Amino acid sequence: MMLVALLHYYRFAAVIMVIAVNPTHHVMAVSSAAFALPPPSSAASNEIPGAITDGGKNIEWMDDWMLRFGGVASNTNRQLHALTSTVGQMKIDEMKRRLLDINPGCNVTLIHDFVTVDTADELITSLPGLTACIDAIDGMIEKTALILACVNNSIPIVTCGGAAGRMDPTQIVIDDLTKVSEDRLLFHCRKRLRQNHGFPKVPLPGQGKKARVRKWRINSVYSTEVQQKMDNTKAEMVTSSFRACDGFLGTGYRMLQPWHTDKTPEDGSITDMTPADVDVATVESAAVDTKTIKVHTYMDLINNAAPLPQYNLSSAIQAANIYSSRFALLRYDPSTDRFVAYYSNKQSWVSGCRKMTEAIRITTIILRNVFPERFTSDSPELVMAVSGGDYPAVDTHKYATCLFKNEEGPCDESLLTQAPILHFGSVFNHPLFPNMIGMPMTSSHTNCFLDWLMIDRQPCKLFLPTPSDKRLPWDELIPQLVWRGTDFRFLSIQNDLERPSFEKHVEGKANSNANKNKAATTILRENIHKWLPRWKGVVYTAESEIEATRTKTLPKINMKFADVAEGGKHPAIGAKEYKKWEKIGFPVAGERMNEVVLSKYKYHIDIGGGGGTTWTGTVRKLGMPGLLFHHITPTKDYIHDQIQPWVHYVPVQSDLSDLMEKLEWAETHQAEARRIAETATALMEHLSTSVGFEPLFEQNNMLNPLLGVIEAYKPMNLRDEKSWDDAFGQLGGGDFSPFLECSPDEGCEVRKGPKGKGSHSANNSI
Incomplete structure (x- = not known):
């Protein structure tokens, strides 16, 4: 038997x-x-x-x-x-x-x-x-x-x-x-x-x-027993050691019982908190002392399966002070079984808020499906701090010195114990804001996580490498560093780099008898430190083409703009913005290339854009047969934690100052370059499978951060809307307005937007 x-x-x-x-x-x-x-x-x-x-x-x-x-x-x-x-x-x-x-x-x-x-x-x-x-x-x-x-x-x-x-x-x-x-x-x-x-x-x-x-x-x-109404979470850190995650019996973290309260009468019984019990000073002082936790970021805690510092409604509201826009509070209301998102009337409603809204919608679906017993009419409330967009829209005036110097961080010591913030987009490489947790970007990446959960672990097509029948052998790839992209700003909150102006920087500054293209290239090269990274690539291309004309060889670099962002995205070739550049033969604009064409080149680079990264560009180029020169900038994406320098890519500094040196290394070390390229492609093949994508979802890129925040929140157990409104107002939430409401049956509906500058007035289902 x-x-x-x-x-x-x-x-x-x-x-x-x-x-x-x-x-x-x-x-x-x-x-x-x-x-x-x-x-x-x-x-x-x-x-x-x-x-x-x-x-x-x-x-x-x-x-x-x-x-x-x-x-x-x-x-x-x-x-x-x-x-x-x-x-x-x-x-x-x-x-x-x-x-x-x-x-x-x-x-x-x-x-x-x-x-x-x-x-x-x-x-x-x-x-x-x-x-x-x-x-x-x-x-x-x-x-x-x-x-x-x-x-x-x-x-x-x-x-x-x-x-x-x-x-x-x-x-x-x-x-x-x-x-x-x-x-x-x-x-x-x-x-x-x-x-x-x-x-x-x-x-x-x-x-x-x-x-x-x-x-x-x-x-x-x-x-058949109706689930009993539970009190607030009482979670104790019983030692400074991490929560056990390896199959051992240990003393990492104690959950005495889900959703217990610290409010204990003299007789030892545990009671609910009523609106009369809500004391602002008590709530604000309820967070656990985390001075003994020696970590750089909250993400470090998650990676080590350690609990996040506890937070409450008050600290979640205060997290808005870090931002100038694109910050929201996501609340679960057990009385209506709905999620409601709030936006501060003091912050501008900008275009990036659409990405944040979509991230919140997807998050509510994942929360309901993965933690069904946490979100019921008998559950306590939950409030999460959420932000989204190309980069965290933090207050550049408040944190100007920290941001522009790209300090090691934190920008403020108090951030080490503040409420966790789930940011759906690129986050800072240095722990400037240690309570900020990098989440998948909206919407191609977040959609992968949602589809994997809801459609029987459907593989993420975003990670699919170049089809095997389209991959050229290494020796047949075009030996040129290629890039096509949009003329876009670069991480403006952390630098004052600019886009060269023909009228300001070139026109009238060269000898009338000189080759105007060479003269413009020389001028731009002498001021290379001033330009945006993508424009630096264009300057390197101009130099490479001049040298190739002299030696009658293929230019080593082919980095050009395929599109212009200003005035709505449109093709770069023939664009009015580039007419004067093109007239002198300066190679600013290039033809658009699809992925099949790009995959025929031996060298690629993922030059960062507005948020400092490319979001999809990195993973798509890792899956090509050529070698990726990965642009290391002050920001990173969640997927960057899955790749390693000199294993999956060749690192290039943010200012591209070492690009030519790294390209020379690749050309003289073909075996090593090929090995790196093949390792990167193999990784993308693995991540594009259900088995490969599972750790991204189940571990530190979706479920673990969500669970960490759920566990860290100390609810007040307010059982009706009036109690919530009273507490929300007392704790500083009066400046927030609801803008999104999600129910289990009807999906999400966008409410009238916040009253502040740039507010929207959409009212439709998404």
Whole structure:
């Protein structure tokens, strides 16, 4: 006989799953686990508590990360093997030891692996003799995958619902998944099975007998108890060590119970906060002291699976003071089950706010689908600080010195403990604003994350490399550094670089008998430090073409503008802005090149634009057969953390002063250059698959930042709109106006915009 347990843990869930209660009332509670049981045995025994009561001799445990919330402080409230004596031990090792203590005759095999969309079916089919499965995973995506794998392979499965906020064991029932109610986790799994995998539609309550459908024959264990109203989050950092994320029992971070409050009466009971309880001074002083945390940025904490400093509504509102525009507060309102976004009337509503709005829309969808039990009518409120756009629109007057000198940071020491800000766009390379967390850019990148979640882990087409049938061999690539792009500004908040003017810098300054193109090139070269990086590339091109004419060879550089941004994007060739340049033969404008044409060149560069980066240009060129010279600027994108200098690209300084030197290196080190180019293409191939994209979504580029912010927020548990408005106004929110509202059924609707300068008045669904 075989008893198989498949365990899987994602850090965004920490609920208790009650697997079974045996006649002796032993309860086995497992977090994010799936147990598979053998056929009944005539030698059944009650020696093993909970689900393990059949006397099975063979047990297999599969696990990789057993508990993200760390150690004994988190596990002892629900897991039998979590003791002070087991801190620091692998959890599955402790499970094995405990089982063997109970029944020395058990054969226990430890298998370290995830239950994921990609592995669920393989794991189920690789277990000979498997006859049933008990699922206690609390991640909706993985839970659905395991259910589907069992159904497809005719393996009976019992799936368990969520237990958060439910305390009455007499209301636990067993029924078909089609009959489940009062359980959002199972509801979302059922919805996903129906919408994405063709399972029969489940009728709504009250539709009558005619609406009945055949049961799915998926037994579900869940509670009909209405989820209890929970208090504010009380999370304690029990040591300075990081939250365990490696499958060990440890003491990284303690979540005593979801959404508890620090407001405790003298009798020790925990009560809700009412509007009368809201004291501004108390709320403002509620954040955890983080002076002992030695990190550069909040992103460092996320990368190390450490908790973010706690924050509250007041500190979220105060985060607006960092910005001049493109900053919003995103609030979850449990009384209406809606997300509402607010914009400050003191800030200008600029064009970049459209990108921020789209990022918020996508974020609300991801939050609802990944954390369904956190966003219910019985949940506490949540407020997130969000910004978006090409770059963070911080107050350039307030932080002028810090920005223009590109200091190491922070620009203000208080930023080390302020509310986290999710910025959807490029962020600063140096920790100038350490509480700013870089998120995927809108909208091509954020759409990839949304599609991966909602369309069965659809691979991101953005990362697809040049098709193999379109790739030329390295030796057949055109040996030229090529670039085409738009004549656009470059990170104006951090420099005073300019675009050369023909009238100001060239006209009338050259000898009338001299070659005007050469004269203009000389003038621009002498002042190269003044120009925007993209214009520097044009100057290098002009020099290269002059030299190629002399030597009758191919110019080494071919960097020209394909489009002009001013007055609406339009082709550069023949543009009125460049007529005088073109008249003297200066190579400012070039033909547009699609990716197939660009991929025929051996060398590429991703010169930064308005936000200091190119957003899509970097990943598209990494996927080409040629070598990328990556423009290192004061800002970076989330994807830059996935690539390494001299492994995936050749780094080039922000002012391009070392570009010619690096190009010379590549030309004289062809084997090394080719290896770097091939490694970059291989990376893009990997990221364009479901397996390759999974870490981007599941780890530090989407879920972990969202979870970190959710955990860090200390709600006030205001249960109605009036209470919220009162508290919001008292804490400084009176200058904010709602501009976006998102419901689970109707999507997002843009409200009338803020009253401040540049406000918009759109009122349409998006």
